[in-house]
Structures are given as C-alpha cells and as structure tokens.
Amino acid sequence: MDSFFDCEAAAGQGLAPKPTFRTVEGLYTTLNGLSGRLREAKVKSTFEGFVDPITGHRIGNGHVRWSNGDEFEGEFEGDRPLKGSFISTRHSLKYIGGFDEGGKFSTRKGDTATLIYTDASSYTGEMRSGLYHGFGVLVEESMTYEGEFLNGMRDGVGTLKDIFGRKAYAGQWKVDEKNGEGSSWEYEGSGMVPTSWYSGSWRSSRYWGEGTLSDGNVVFEGDWVAGLRHGEGRETRKLEGNSGKTVREGRWENGREGNGEWILNYADGSQYAGSCENGQPEGRGMLKLSNEDVYTGYFRAGLRHGEGVVVFAAGDSFEGLWRQDQPVGLNIFIGDSPANNKKKQPKQVVGDVTDLTLSEIRLSDEGEEGGEGNMDGERVKGQGEADDQPPYTYDNGDQFFGHIDSKGLRQGRGIYIVKRTGARYEGMFVDNLRDGSGTMTADSSVFTGFFSEDEFLDGTLVVRGLITYKGKFKENEFHDDAGELCDWEGTMYTGAFVNGVKEGMGKITYPDGSVFVGEFKRNRRDGEGTVKKGDDFIYCGCWRNDAKHGHGILNLEEGSYEGTFVNGLYSGFGKLTTKKRSIETNFKFGRFLEGAQAEIKWPDGSFFSGLIDEDGLPKGHGTVRFANGDCYEGDFREGKRHGRGTTVFANGEKFVGFWMNDEMGKGKLTLESGVVHDFD
Incomplete structure (x- = not known):
C-alpha cells in the first residue's frame, strides 16, 4: 500500500501562541483499470481522470474524492500527486501547491504554496516534506511571521508582527526561538509608539549576550544571560519630576547588582567608586560629594563604616574610625601637617569626637587617649606625646595588644593571640569583637579581609596554601554573587555561592584552558551552560547533575551533534554531522535507535x-x-x-x-x- 497525502503538514510551530501540528493523513490503493471514473472500494475514494491502461497509474489532471469529505484536484505524475489543490474537512485546511515523491506538501525551487485553515490562519511560502521550509509568511490569530523557515520551524532571519501590524521582533531565529542578533518592541494597548524596546543578542527567545533595553525611564546597556542582566553593564535611570538621573556601572549577577567594583553617580552630582554589595557601597571605596569633599575608606550598607579619611574642599582632612556614617573612638585630626603614630604634630590632636564636620569637631575626652590638645578658633591645635599601651593578658593566657576602653572592651586596631592554638588575629575590634579589616591565622589557614561581629564578611581565605577563596561570607560560609575559588589543580571558579556551595550563575576555567559558563546547583553544573576553549565552543546547551542533559550542541573532532542529551549521552531526537554525512533521527543511550x-x-x-x-x-x-x-x-x-x-x-x-x-x-x-x- 503506497502512501498518498501522508503529509505531516506542520502548519508552523513555536509561534506566540504556539500552533499545534496539523497532520493530514490518507491512503489509497493503486488498482489496474481504465481511463475515466475509477472507484477504489478499499479506501472508499473516487478518482476522475486518466489512468494509464498498461501501468494502472494516474497521470495528467484528475480529481480524487474520499468518503470522509477530503478531496484533491490537480496534476498526477507516475500515480503520485504533482501539484494541485487539497481540501481536508477532517483537518480544516486547504492546500494549494506541489507535492514530493512521498505525497507530502512540498515546493520546487522558485515555487510557493498556500495553506489556509478554517480558523483564518494561513501560510504562504516554500515547503519541504510537509513542513514550512524556505521563505514564507505565517498568519496566526494574534501574530504574523514573515521570514525564513527550516523543517517547519522559524530559522534564519524573520520579522514577527502583532495583530495591529506593529513590529514585535525582527532578527535572527534558530529552531523556532529568537536566537542571534535581533530587536524587540513592546506596546501599551493599541498605541503605535513602543513603551519599551530591546536590541542585541538573543538565545532561546531570551536576552542573552550584549544588548540594550529601554523602557523610557530606565536604559540598561550591557551583558545578559537567560533574560537577566548578567555581566558588565550600565544602568541610566531618569528620576521623576525632572529631578535628574542616576547612573550605576558595574557587574550584574542574575538580574541584580553583583558584588564587586562599581561606579555610582547620584542625582545630586556626587559619585562613588569602589566595592559594592547588594547595590550599596560595601568595603573599600571613594565617595566624592557634590561640594567637592572626598571620603576614602570603608563602607557598610551604604554608610561610612570602618577606617577612612575625609579630605575637605578647603584642604583640611579627618582620619579615623567610622560607624554608621559617624566617626568614633580614637581619631587623628590633621590641619596642614602629616599624621604621626607616636608624636602629635602642630594642628594635630588625638581624642574622641562627636561630629564629622571639621569646623565642628569637639574633644569629648581630652587627653585620655594618650595625648592632649585643645580647640582654638575652631581649628585643631596642640601637640604632645602619645603613650604606648602594654599587652593585656587574660586568665587563659591569651594576649591582646591594643586599646581597651573603660568598660574593658577591646576597641580599634589591635592584635589578639590565642595561647592554646597559636591562632592570631591582627586588625580592628568593636566592643570586643573582630569588626573591620584584619588578618586571622589559624592552623594552616589564613584569612585577610573584613569581619563583622566576629565573623568573616569579605576577603581572601587560603587553606593549606592550596585552595584560595576570594569573596563574601555569610555565617563564615562562602556566600557571594561573584566569589572566586581556585583549587590545588588550578581550576578556577568565579560566580555565585550560597551557604558554602556553588549555586547560580558561574564560570569555571580549567587547567587545559577550557571554560564553562552557566548555571550551577549544589556545586554541580545544572541548567544552561557553555563550554569553550579559546574562540571555539565545545558544548552549548542544558545540563543536569554535572552532565549534558536536555537540548544542546556538541562540537566533535569530526563534526557536531545537535539535539537531546540524557545523562551525557545522545538520547532523543538529534542531528549528527560528520565529514561523511549528516543524519537526523532518534537516539537512545548514545546509539542510533533501531527502526527509527x-x-x-x-x-x-x-x-x-x-x-x-x-x-x-x-x-x-x-x-x-x-x-x-x-x-x-x-x-x-x-x-x-x-x-x-x-x-x-x-x-x-x-x-x-x-x-x-x-x-x-x-x-x-x-x-x-x-x-x-x-x-x-
């Protein structure tokens, strides 16, 4: 029994909304007979036309009608339909065009075909083996696509328009997804002016690569991954009421401002450059105010917190410890002379303060912090000798070198040595706790960075001289959107950590020079990811539990594979290309599937x-x-x-x-x- 109209006429797939495959099936049996009316009782069809009396083949123009209401009228060649009109009441469609040797909708070079459905959707263009293939126009209820197709899917360059004829997307497509370079527009109601637009790189119908997104008030220019801001980028935001704009430039992680170096321009004209966390200054940085005052030092949650220096526009400066944007503890105030740890110079006083404006500085405990001075004409003056503090030994033998306040609490910079283990901390203290910059050495590990309330906050941890981590911590666990971990083999991971494990977007650089960039779950590659070596990509696609899993593209020495993976093996539909041939079929456990x-x-x-x-x-x-x-x-x-x-x-x-x-x-x-x- 030969096949006739076994046309898996996919009327497009993957549009928004995605139409379903519409399959046209039908069979006929060739019977020897004479020209004229030929009844084929086996399939209950009627043929009107010419039948070759020798071969029994239908040739020339003819008409076939089936008992189910389907019918074809057109030209036959060698008992097969060559071109004509096919109407299917079962599948609510009408087709006008050519057919291939298997009876499937297909066009020859330079020809076009038309498919019309009763729901008013239609396709006009080139076809192959029952699928949209080549250039065509697909009209759906809410969208119209005009462009290139490959095997029934949008593939190549094409434009998508909405029901009002407005451009929704124009650019490159791959396997029915926006993929490559393209631009998209969004509108409000039936308005013709876009309310937002994006122009740049795409992958899997999501912003992916370098691109610009604008919604009128906010413009972002930079890198994207899976539809989220991820990588270097610059956001410009207009404020309401014509009150200026803000600009934030730095590295983004999973759609949020990542941790690391940033440049922030505020609406009042002030500017910050330095380390940030969760969109706020955190760590060391420089803040230049609109009045030209400049602060250089440490921040926490957007406020000056830790050691820092303010240089005022008039040339005076203030150096000391800050907490919640206010100076605290032992500080050094300098007029026009340099600071000296031992000797106080003219116009230099050591003492506690109550305000941060130089002209309003007052000594609250004059002389008690190892020196004496006075205020004369709202200028810091005076000189004297600062006394060294002897080490303080605790009952358990631990020692502390530094300042202990009247409540017996360690304050400011000091050194703490644990007698039993030999562990040593040198850095800042606040109310007896390690808080601020410091270095801690314990066993075979060394941490240098910042502490908060006696816990690691941000810094570098080296374990046994073999493993190095740089980044943020939470409850002494790696916890950062952009941390760095290098193991003893030289494998470098840069990316997100959550509670001590790799979780989120990240990048691994292997000793052989290959690089993985993608998503992680519980320390394993899981989600979308790409492996590259130099400028060549090795694999691009989905992962699960550290193995290729899902759709992906794998480059091989002798060719490539594009399709479905299961646990690292070809499994499902895919295309394997070598120098000798390319084959599209179903695979199972890394092998071809018998009978596929x-x-x-x-x-x-x-x-x-x-x-x-x-x-x-x-x-x-x-x-x-x-x-x-x-x-x-x-x-x-x-x-x-x-x-x-x-x-x-x-x-x-x-x-x-x-x-x-x-x-x-x-x-x-x-x-x-x-x-x-x-x-x-």
Missing part, C-alpha cells in the same frame, strides 16, 4: 528518508534521491538497496522490481519511450 525514522544527507547532495538500523544505516523502507537525479523508493538492508523497490532514473527510465546488495534483480524496466523490458 531518519533523514540522511551526503556531501555530494544525495538524500535519504526512511528507517535505519542501530549503526545508522538505511534498513527497511525508505527513499533515496541520488546526486545524479536517480530516485529509489523501497527496501534497504545495511545501507544498500535490498528487496522490492522502484527506481526512477534521471534519464526518465523506471525500474520496478527487486534489488540485492545494490544490484538490480528481477523486475520490469520501462524506457522513456514506453518500451518495457522484463528482467528475470
């Missing part, structure tokens, strides 16, 4: 469509079109024509019969002149 439908293309232009064996060779029923124009439909074994089949040669001759290992056997050869030769 496949399409094979060879470099010389030959093409096969049919069933294959576990080695990926044609086996069973299939069709092959050779580069010289010959076409064979029939049985195969081990990649060769073997069994019953029909061959139409490029010179017009036709052989119907049996083949054995690619050699013609018993059958009939019909010459172009109509003469028939029998082969026994």
